[in-house]
Amino acid sequence: TDRRSPLLRDTAGALSVITELGHPRQLRLLFDAYHLFQEEDDLIRTLHLVNGTIGHVQLADYPGRAEPGTGEVPVANFLAELERTGYSGWVGLEYFPSRREESPFSWLRDYAAFDDRSLPEVAS
Secondary structure, eight states: OOOOOSSOOSHHHHHHHHHHTTOOTTOOEEEEHHHHHHHOSOHHHHHHHHTTSEEEEEEOBTTTTBOTTSSSSOHHHHHHHHHHTTOOSOEEEOOOOOSOOSOTTGGGGGTSOOOGGGSOOOOO
16 A cells, blocks of 8 residues: 655645745755656646756656556656756666566666666566
8 A cells, every 4th residue: 555645745845845945955856756646637747847856756657556667657758758857867666566577677678778788687
């Protein structure tokens, strides 16, 4: 079951806290695409709303928190738009693999120019 924060449930609330604190450089948002997709109407619009305040991006698909490409999150559009915003930080993956494959990261080949040597090694 998903745990949602009782304190802040949307980006408007998070941005209001950042504004109230005077936009400190060391305070950044965790853009959790999985949870934001549940709370916000439009993930791409939300991305642009918080652009410049993102410190880290986390990705999983909805529903089920499976690997990207298995649910409703517009992963390809989101990643392309994230790149267009100029975000240069890490994109973390926090998901439960939905199927047994040679690698739980094989879906990455659909979204970037990876070859087999650049994919992480996973112990069987």
